[in-house]
Amino acid sequence: NAGVTQTPKFRVLKTGQSMTLLCAQDMNHEYMYWYRQDPGMGLRLIHYSVGEGTTAKGEVPDGYNVSRLKKQNFLLGLESAAPSQTSVYFCASSDNRGYSDEQYFGPGTRLTVT
């Protein structure tokens, strides 16, 4: 099992450009999450999904959109990138017990917006 994978691993964008980050998991997990990690801020939840076709906002959703068209994939989109979105983005998944279960994280995507 590959676990949770993320594409791409690194990316540099210019302000105003758009991009999509892809997260894929092969563990048949119901729940998937997108976080960003900034120095001194810890991990903050952007959006999450409790199943195929469903999404919900987390703590810091502004400037991001998500889609979960297939159970194994969770996409994070930046429509118009801003320097404040420079961060490390982690995707995670967990089993359908949700809040009480372990989260498995992908290796992260390091995004720089200039």
Place this chain on the structure above:
Amino acid sequence: RKEVEQDPGPFNVPEGATVAFNCTYSNSASQSFFWYRQDCRKEPKLLMSVYSSGNEDGRFTAQLNRASQYISLLIRDSKLSDSATYLCVVNRNTGNQFYFGTGTSLTVIP
């Protein structure tokens, strides 16, 4: 007020030492508690869940104090390989949202 607060450290301890980290959470409705470990520039990985009665896994002991709303992690006989950042994580039973502390940095010195 932040949902989860941790002392960022850094904690620099010699090999073989015992070190303890504390974490406080603000919402009394929090139901699930965890310690994750994150190595430099890597993804977080679950170290252990924290149960009401306290739990131990080898050299690691986790405690939960609901009355005071804090969680602790004790590491005995520290190894060089324990050097990492330790993240405190809580979840309420609604909303499926996990809240992470900023992490406590540990360096074990030979």
